[in-house]
Structures are given as structure tokens and as C-alpha cells.
Amino acid sequence: MDFNDTPEEAEFRAEVRAWLEANAEPRGPEEGGGVDLGERVDDETLRAAKAWQKKKADAGWACIRWPKEYGGRGATAIQSVIWGQEESKFKTAPNIFGIGHGMCGPTVMTHGTPEQKELWIPKLLSGEEIWCQLFSEPSAGSDLAGLRATAVRDGDDWIVNGQKTWTTGAQFCAWGILVVRSDPNAAKHAGLSYFVVDMHSPGIEIKPIVQINGGTGFNEVFFDDVRIPDANRLSEVGNGWAVAITTLMNERASIGGGGGRAGIGDLLRLAREVELNGAPAIEDSGVRQKLADFYVRSKAVQYTGNRTVSALSQGKTPGPEASLGKLVGAVLIQEIAAYGIELQGAAGLLNDCDNTAHEGSWQERYLGIPGLRVAGGTDEVLRNIIAERVLGLPPEARVDKGIAFKEIPTGPPSK
Amino acid sequence: MNFDFSDDQKLLQQTAKDFLEEHSPLSVCREVLESDAPYSQSLWKGAAELGWLGTAVPEEYGGAGFGYLELAVVAEEVGRALAPIPFSSSVYLATEALLLAGSDEQKKRLLPKLVSGESIGTVAFTEKAGQNGVEAVEARVEGGKLSGSKLPVPDGGAADVAVVAAQDGKGLSLYLVSLTGDGVEREVVRSLDPSRPAARITFKGAPAELLGTEGGGAALAERVLDRAAVLLAFEQLGGTQRTFDLTREFTLERYAFGRPIASFQAIKHRLADLWCEIELARSNSYYGAWALSNEDDELGEAACIARLQASRAFDLAAVEMLEFFGGVGYTWEYDCHMFYRRAKSTSVVLGNPACWREKLISRLEADRAA
Numbered sequence: 001m002d003f004n005d006t007p008e009e010a011e012f013r014a015e016v017r018a019w020l021e022a023n024a025e026p027r028g029p030e031e032g033g034g035v036d037l038g039e040r041v042d043d044e045t046l047r048a049a050k051a052w053q054k055k056k057a058d059a060g061w062a063c064i065r066w067p068k069e070y071g072g073r074g075a076t077a078i079q080s081v082i083w084g085q086e087e088s089k090f091k092t093a094p095n096i097f098g099i100g101h102g103m104c105g106p107t108v109m110t111h112g113t114p115e116q117k118e119l120w121i122p123k124l125l126s127g128e129e130i131w132c133q134l135f136s137e138p139s140a141g142s143d144l145a146g147l148r149a150t151a152v153r154d155g156d157d158w159i160v161n162g163q164k165t166w167t168t169g170a171q172f173c174a175w176g177i178l179v180v181r182s183d184p185n186a187a188k189h190a191g192l193s194y195f196v197v198d199m200h201s202p203g204i205e206i207k208p209i210v211q212i213n214g215g216t217g218f219n220e221v222f223f224d225d226v227r228i229p230d231a232n233r234l235s236e237v238g239n240g241w242a243v244a245i246t247t248l249m250n251e252r253a254s255i256g257g258g259g260g261r262a263g264i265g266d267l268l269r270l271a272r273e274v275e276l277n278g279a280p281a282i283e284d285s286g287v288r289q290k291l292a293d294f295y296v297r298s299k300a301v302q303y304t305g306n307r308t309v310s311a312l313s314q315g316k317t318p319g320p321e322a323s324l325g326k327l328v329g330a331v332l333i334q335e336i337a338a339y340g341i342e343l344q345g346a347a348g349l350l351n352d353c354d355n356t357a358h359e360g361s362w363q364e365r366y367l368g369i370p371g372l373r374v375a376g377g378t379d380e381v382l383r384n385i386i387a388e389r390v391l392g393l394p395p396e397a398r399v400d401k402g403i404a405f406k407e408i409p410t411g412p413p414s415k
Numbered sequence: 416m417n418f419d420f421s422d423d424q425k426l427l428q429q430t431a432k433d434f435l436e437e438h439s440p441l442s443v444c445r446e447v448l449e450s451d452a453p454y455s456q457s458l459w460k461g462a463a464e465l466g467w468l469g470t471a472v473p474e475e476y477g478g479a480g481f482g483y484l485e486l487a488v489v490a491e492e493v494g495r496a497l498a499p500i501p502f503s504s505s506v507y508l509a510t511e512a513l514l515l516a517g518s519d520e521q522k523k524r525l526l527p528k529l530v531s532g533e534s535i536g537t538v539a540f541t542e543k544a545g546q547n548g549v550e551a552v553e554a555r556v557e558g559g560k561l562s563g564s565k566l567p568v569p570d571g572g573a574a575d576v577a578v579v580a581a582q583d584g585k586g587l588s589l590y591l592v593s594l595t596g597d598g599v600e601r602e603v604v605r606s607l608d609p610s611r612p613a614a615r616i617t618f619k620g621a622p623a624e625l626l627g628t629e630g631g632g633a634a635l636a637e638r639v640l641d642r643a644a645v646l647l648a649f650e651q652l653g654g655t656q657r658t659f660d661l662t663r664e665f666t667l668e669r670y671a672f673g674r675p676i677a678s679f680q681a682i683k684h685r686l687a688d689l690w691c692e693i694e695l696a697r698s699n700s701y702y703g704a705w706a707l708s709n710e711d712d713e714l715g716e717a718a719c720i721a722r723l724q725a726s727r728a729f730d731l732a733a734v735e736m737l738e739f740f741g742g743v744g745y746t747w748e749y750d751c752h753m754f755y756r757r758a759k760s761t762s763v764v765l766g767n768p769a770c771w772r773e774k775l776i777s778r779l780e781a782d783r784a785a
Contacts, residue, residue, distance in 0.1 A: 001484060001705050002417055282780070292772030296723045300695035303418070303702045310418040324691050386690060387683035391663060394678040
């Protein structure tokens with residue numbers, strides 16, 4: 001049992017670091033990085049991100065997990081983790097390609113024809129074209145297969161109508177992966193088809209969504225008689241659900257950084273700085289009990305991440321167990337943020353960077369986190385995944401199986 | 416990164432598991448629980464013969480000379496079996512205290528007997544309700560004679576030697592005291608977990624032999640408790656996993672409203688949450704084992720997070736078990752109560768969660784100041 005790299009891992013890490021040192025500036029320990037959920041990407045960020053991706057691609061360091069035939073390195077999962085750890089130590093442009101590289105690319109590689117792969121993969125890898133995901137709808141979130149956007153065949157094209165939502169980066173993307181209902185008479189999961197859509201097609205309208213924290217990172221995407229060539233279909237008509245599962249499995253395979261981001265270090269610092277009954281809050285026994293519980297949990301999430309990395313290092317594939325980090329971690333971040341506000345006393349109700357502790361970051365965090373809780377699966381969906389796929393418990397009884405989609409009961413339309 | 420046990424360690428664990436499945440089914444725990452016997456002598460003999468009692472004891476004192484990672488995996492199996500033996504008291508507490516502070520003569524005299532199982536050790540720190548360790552100890556040693564009363568002494572009915580915290584001219588110190596000699600009165604006290612009964616021990620001029628330095632008792636006790644906390648966390652982890660596995664099986668077999676109750680989200684989601692708690696406990700326990708086996712400076716912190724999460728998980732698993740089993744879980748006949756009892760007992764035996772939370776923050780702040 002140790003926390004060190006194997007000799008092979010150490011060698012790979014050194015190679016990665018040498019290239020990064022020659023091509024990027026090291027990041028200071030206090031400097032944040034990346035784009036937070038809900039932050040809108042400006043033109044300058046976009047240019048910088050594309051330039052950094054191009055640089056990596058030219059040197060063979062883009063999408064290292066991808067097979068060599070698609071421009072990757074065929075790297076192992078542990079090598080991918082090492083790359084991520086090292087890259088995060090450098091001042092690089094934010095990664096706005098996560099959806100494209102993590103989900104869209106692998107899906108095209110799995111289900112695309114040779115022509116489709118040749119058309120899309122190289123520019124996806126090099127960052128020349130950015131991709132987005134058009135899955136969720138106003139009335140289809142956790143129950144994704146309940147989606148209602150339609151595709152009707154018209155000669156060599158399909159005509160798509162409906163609304164997608166929660167689409168990150170739709171306004172600057174070249175392509176989107178799209179799941180639509182091609183047969184409302186078929187059973188729910190059997191009536192879906194999967195397309196790649198040109199985001200500049202006539203009839204597509206993109207509107208930013210304003211979040212509770214004022215951010216506008218996501219969009220609604222409206223389809224009004226949008227024509228998609230049949231050549232842009234992935235896999236057979238009616239097989240869209242299987243393709244979507246490929247995409248979602250790749251989403252879950254993306255491994256996060258662990259519990260270090262939960263904010264326990266910041267919370268301890270805050271508790272030293274603010275007072276409670278005339279003394280630093282951290283001297284209060286009740287506060288100490290709470291801090292200890294948060295600390296225990298933060299470390300537990302972090303070390304669980306270490307165990308996942310160990311499994312990768314041994315060549316094992318992390319399965320649905322990875323849901324734990326998100327399920328426990330997101331709630332923990334929210335609870336820590338809430339307590340950070342409470343520790344500030346009545347001033348916790350402010351949300352002003354000049355008049356609150358830590359420049360208002362606790363309030364910002366508190367308002368941002370509900371998005372993290374539901375993104376990539378609500379707590380309830382994750383619990384179902386763990387219960388059914390890790391623990392082998394039976395599925396919930398369902399009323400939407402074995403009947404035509406149009407017969408499935410539905411609530412009033414979303415506003 | 417290899418945050419996992421080695422193949423050899425996993426093999427040792429499997430051997431321990433196989434042995435306990437054969438020799439320590441839950442009926443063995445129940446036998447002790449329902450009788451006046453303080454522990455299962457035959458199981459204790461078996462554990463000794465397999466060398467478990469000296470897993471981490473150097474060979475020169477009769478031990479197997481393995482490390483704490485090996486002891487941790489054995490502990491997990493002892494916990495999984497709810498083994499009714501004074502393993503934690505003798506191995507993690509008394510033996511570790513001797514290894515940490517015993518003179519060479521003391522170690523040569525006492526460790527071989529503890530390793531062979533001929534002698535059973537424990538600690539006698541607390542004296543009354545509200546105490547978690549060696550704070551506010553009133554027992555005194557004067558002229559080599561110990562006087563005072565200790566409650567509860569874990570496995571106090573089974574042990575024949577105790578590491579006792581007492582005041583002397585230099586402050587608080589730890590003493591080795593034979594429990595079978597003069598000046599010792601023992602009374603096994605009805606315990607929450609009668610498969611591991613505790614005792615009240617009254618010392619009236621019992622001969623006491625200094626362990627470590629005079630006045631060094633508080634620091635030594637803290638080190639002993641840290642080590643024991645990590646190892647007991649593995650016992651708790653094993654117990655938690657068994658609790659969970661039995662609960663899961665029951666919910667799959669029990670039908671209500673025409674379907675297995677495991678198909679209701681009300682049950683599934685709580686089992687999923689419980690599984691997360693167990694995995695979190697496993698992660699913190701692994702970290703504790705790593706810190707213990709590397710004699711790392713972070714052991715103080717690692718012991719706290721291992722103990723706190725393992726206690727939380729075991730407590731929660733046992734509470735959920737009784738709830739999910741419904742009425743039968745509340746019967747004497749079903750085994751659920753043995754897990755419920757063991758979980759709560761182990762969460763306080765080395766000091767309650769509140770005291771370990773306080774230790775954790777104190778240590779983090781002390782490290783920062785240093």
C-alpha cells in the first residue's frame with residue numbers, strides 16, 4: 001500500500017511534465033483554473049482554448065485516451081489521470097471540449113461509419129470544432145428516454161422539431177449530438193434515433209438560460225423544421241437509445257478530482273477568522289464538532305478517489321462505483337457552503353464581494369452548487385444506479401414499459 | 416498509486432475469513448451472549464494457533480513479525496464474524512501498549528504469553544460515566560501499590576493482565592497490573608454487548624509495575640488509543656459489511672405488496688446511501704492502516720477519521736438493519752440485535768465520537784501551529 005507511482009507511471013509523468021514545462025506556465029497554488037459550471041465563455045477564452053488544444057494535438061497530447069488511429073495515444077486510464085493531474089498544475093486555457101472529447105468522440109468512434117469518423121473526428125480532436133450535447137428536454141431529464149422532440153423522414157433528410165435544454169456552449173459549437181423520437185408508435189426506448197446535427201442549420205434558435213446565480217452557461221435550443229441529412233444518423237433508425245447509453249457511459253467514465261475541492265480547507269480558515277461570542281469560531285466546541293464531521297467526509301471522498309485511481313493503475317475499469325464521488329461529494333460541498341454562510345452570522349445574508357468574508361465566495365458557492373447536484377444525474381438517479389448496478393437490487397416497478405410511447409401518462413407541459 | 420492491500424495480504428484475509436466461517440458462525444457469538452462465559456475459549460485458542468494474536472509482534476517476542484496491514488485484514492474478518500473473543504483488548508490495546516513502551520525485559524516476559532493466548536490483556540482507563548480516556552483519573556499508585564476503581568474495563572472478565580492508568584508522584588502514568596493476584600476484585604457487569612462483556616475492577620493495594628515513564632501516561636495512552644482506533648476501525652468495517660450483506664439479502668427475499676421490498680426506492684436508496692457510508696469508511700480505514708504501518712506523522716489525524724467514519728457506518732448499518740427487518744429484527748431469536756449491540760459498543764469503547772472529533776480538530780490546529 002503506497003501513494004507512489006509505479007516506475008512506468010513515474011516515467012510517463014516525467015514525459016508529460018517535460019512537455020508541459022516546455023509549452024505552458026506553471027500555475028501558482030492559489031490560482032484557480034477551468035470554467036465553473038454556469039460561466040459563459042467569452043471570445044478571448046474561446047480563442048485561447050482552441051489554440052491550446054491545437055498545440056496539444058500537434059504534439060500528440062490531445063485526447064490521449066483515444067486510439068492512435070483517431071489521433072490519440074491509446075493511453076491507459078491511469079495515464080489519463082496522470083495527464084489531468086499534471087495539466088492542472090499549469091496555466092492553460094479552460095477545457096471547453098469536455099463534452100466533445102469525453103462523450104461525443106467516443107460515441108462516434110463506436111457507432112459511426114468510416115466516412116462519418118473521417119468527417120468529424122480530426123477537427124474534434126484538434127479543437128477546430130466544438131461539440132455540444134442535445135439530450136435533455138423540459139419534460140425529459142432524469143427520465144431521458146421520455147424525450148419528445150421529433151424527427152420525421154423526408155427523402156434523404158429528417159425534419160426535426162422540438163426543444164432541447166441544458167446545452168452547454170450551444171452558441172459556439174459546430175456540431176451537436178441529438179437524440180429524437182423517430183417513432184411515437186413504438187415503445188418508449190424503441191422509438192428513438194440518434195443524429196449529429198450541424199449547429200448552424202436553418203431553424204435552430206439558441207437562447208441562454210439564466211441560472212439562480214445569474215450565470216448563463218447553458219442554453220435552450222429550439223428546432224423548427226430543421227433538416228438533418230440521413231447521412232448524419234448514427235446507427236440504425238430506432239437504435240438511438242443504445243447509442244445514447246454509449247454516450248452516457250462515457251460521461252460517467254470521466255473521473256473527477258476527488259474531495260479536495262469540497263472546500264474544507266477554506267471552511268477551517270473561515271472558522272479561524274470569524275468570531276463567535278467574542279472568540280474565534282474555531283474555538284467553539286459546537287463548531288469544532290461540525291468541522292470534524294466535514295473533515296472526515298472530505299477525506300473519505302478524497303481517499304475513495306485514491307482507491308479508484310488504484311483500481312485504474314491495476315488495469316481495472318471503474319464501474320458505476322464512481323457514482324459515489326458525485327453523490328456524496330456534491331451534497332458535502334453544499335453542506336460546507338451552507339455552514340460557511342452560517343459561520344458569518346447575520347452578515348451571511350449578504351452577497352457582496354466587498355462586505356463579506358472571503359469576497360462573497362461562500363454565497364457564490366452556495367448559489368452554484370444546486371446545479372452540480374443535478375448535473376450528470378440527480379442524487380435519486382445516482383442512488384438507483386448504485387442500487388441496481390452495484391448492489392444488484394431489482395428495478396422499480398414501471399408503468400411505461402411495453403406500451404406505445406404516445407400512450408404513456410404525462411403531466412401538464414412544462415412552462 | 417497503490418491504495419490497496421497486496422495479494423499476499425488478501426490471501427491472509429481469505430484464510431482468516433474461511434477459518435471464521437467454519438469456527439465462528441453467528442451461533443458462537445450467541446452462545447457467549449446468552450451465557451456467563453466472558454468469551455469463547457475454543458475460538459480464542461484457534462486464533463492463537465493461527466498466529467493472529469501476534470500478527471504485528473516481532474519474532475523475537477514470539478510473534479509472526481508481519482506488519483499492521485496484515486493485522487488490519489485479520490481484524491476486518493474478526494469483526495465480520497462478530498467473533499466473541501477479547502481480540503481488540505488484548506491485541507490492539509495491551510499488546511500495542513507493551514510494544515510502544517515496554518522495557519525489553521517486560522516485552523520478553525509478557526508478549527510471548529499474549530501472543531500464545533495463554534495470557535489475555537486489556538486496558539483499564541476510565542472510572543465513571545462521561546470519561547473517554549485517561550482524563551480525570553483518580554486511581555493512585557503509591558509505593559508500587561494501586562488503589563482505585565475502574566469501569567468499564569473492556570473484556571475485564573476475560574483478561575488476566577491490564578494496563579491501568581493511575582496518578583502517581585509524577586502525574587498520570589500507566590501501570591501493568593496482574594488481575595489474578597492480590598488486591599484485585601473483579602465483577603463482570605451486564606453489558607450492552609454481552610458477547611464482549613466488560614467488568615468493574617476494584618484495586619486495593621494491587622502490585623503495579625510502571626509501563627513507560629512516570630508522568631508519561633497521558634501521551635502513551637493517546638498513542639495506544641490511536642493505534643487501537645485504526646485496528647478497531649477494521650473490525651467495525653467487517654461488522655458493517657456483514658450487517659449490510661445480511662440486510663441486502665433479507666430485502667431481496669422479503670416480499671410485500673407483491674414485490675421484493677428491495678425493489679422499492681424507499682429501501683433501495685437507503686441501501687445505496689449505506690453502501691456509500693461503508694465505502695467511505697473503507698477508504699478512511701485504509702488511510703489509517705497506511706499511516707499506522709508507515710509510522711507516519713499523520714497517524715493522529717488518520718486514526719480520528721478512520722474511527723469516526725467506521726463508527727458512523729456501523730451504527731447506521733445496524734440501525735437500518737433492525738428497521739428493514741421489521742418486527743422479526745426486534746426478536747431475540749433473530750441475529751440483528753448482535754450487530755446492533757456490537758456497533759454501539761465499538762463506537763464508544765475507545766472514546767465516543769464527540770471526543771474523537773475534538774481530538775481531530777485539536778490535532779489539525781496543533782499541526783498548523785507547528
